[in-house]
Amino acid sequence: MSKTQVICFANNKGGSGKSTTCANLGYELSSLGKKVLMVDGDMQLNLSLSFFDEETVLAMAESEKNLYYAVRGKKDLKDYIVNTPYENLDLIPSSILMSQVEYELFTMMQREFVLKKCLSSIKEEGKYDYILIDAPPTLGTWVINILCASDKVIVPVEASPWGLFGLANLFEFLGNMSEMTEAEVMGVLITKVDERKNYYRQTLEILDSYESINVFKTYIHVDSSIEWAQDASKPVSVFKKSTRSSKEFAELAKEVKKNGSR
Numbered sequence: 001m002s003k004t005q006v007i008c009f010a011n012n013k014g015g016s017g018k019s020t021t022c023a024n025l026g027y028e029l030s031s032l033g034k035k036v037l038m039v040d041g042d043m044q045l046n047l048s049l050s051f052f053d054e055e056t057v058l059a060m061a062e063s064e065k066n067l068y069y070a071v072r073g074k075k076d077l078k079d080y081i082v083n084t085p086y087e088n089l090d091l092i093p094s095s096i097l098m099s100q101v102e103y104e105l106f107t108m109m110q111r112e113f114v115l116k117k118c119l120s121s122i123k124e125e126g127k128y129d130y131i132l133i134d135a136p137p138t139l140g141t142w143v144i145n146i147l148c149a150s151d152k153v154i155v156p157v158e159a160s161p162w163g164l165f166g167l168a169n170l171f172e173f174l175g176n177m178s179e180m181t182e183a184e185v186m187g188v189l190i191t192k193v194d195e196r197k198n199y200y201r202q203t204l205e206i207l208d209s210y211e212s213i214n215v216f217k218t219y220i221h222v223d224s225s226i227e228w229a230q231d232a233s234k235p236v237s238v239f240k241k242s243t244r245s246s247k248e249f250a251e252l253a254k255e256v257k258k259n260g261s262r
């Protein structure tokens with residue numbers, strides 16, 4: 001069995017914290033000495049923007065060395081890896097053209113497994129401890145590709161009145177995927193917790209009532225440093241080590257590491 005664990009971040013609810021979690025968990029795992037490859041699976045390019053400035057991200061998006069061309073040509077993603085400024089942390093950049101990926105996949109054989117195939121040699125090689133894939137807020141064939149390429153799914157849920165809306169459908173969707181993928185839900189991560197508001201308690205109570213769902217012990221509180229860090233294209237721990245969310249992402253990395261240990 002490959003030692004590389006593939007984890008994706010999925011929730012069709014937009015703005016739930018998928019890209020933020022993918023970027024910061026990636027950084028924290030790498031600073032624990034783990035070798036991490038992140039895959040920007042979204043045309044919004046938010047994961048790439050978490051590490052590189054706009055000009056660099058757009059240049060990567062306009063080149064042919066990005067996820068869109070790899071998937072379209074069913075290429076080995078090993079040739080599309082970019083080093084981030086941080087040790088042990090690499091990225092496969094995305095493209096605005098990912099908006100067309102559903103259309104490209106439509107005519108392909110085994111269309112649900114194209115990403116899995118593109119990642120197979122990196123996974124078999126076992127050089128990375130983790131591959132983290134940021135998914136867009138949709139549930140189409142492309143996200144099915146992401147799920148089919150994954151061993152585990154982390155579902156970030158915003159602690160807000162609408163954060164839980166649709167979550168039952170998402171879990172039903174993930175349940176229906178079990179014939180195609182062995183990907184299991186590692187856990188729900190509650191994000192943007194604001195203790196001045198009551199929603200997060202409701203969110204917790206409701207999630208606790210779903211007995212079969214693991215909820216991470218770590219929550220991510222609302223923290224304006226996250227947005228400042230993103231503006232500076234840096235992980236929050238690099239931007240401001242003392243800030244609350246920096247410690248929370250470090251704790252989350254420990255939980256994920258423990259969960260994934262074999």
Ligand SMILES: Nc1ncnc2c1ncn2[C@@H]1O[C@H](COP(=O)(O)OP(=O)(O)OP(=O)(O)O)[C@@H](O)[C@H]1O
Pocket residue numbers: 013014015016017018019020021042044046135136137191192193220221222223224226227230245
């Ligand atoms: N803990 C937090 N505190 C404050 N702001 C946050 C926090 N987490 C995320 N944000 C902000 O919320 C917005 C949405 O976060 P993010 O982009 O990570 O969500 P997403 O699920 O990836 O969104 P999409 O579905 O559009 O891909 C971003 O502007 C981000 O800066």
Ligand SMILES: [Mg+2]
Pocket residue numbers: 018019020042044046134135136
């Ligand atoms: Mg995102």
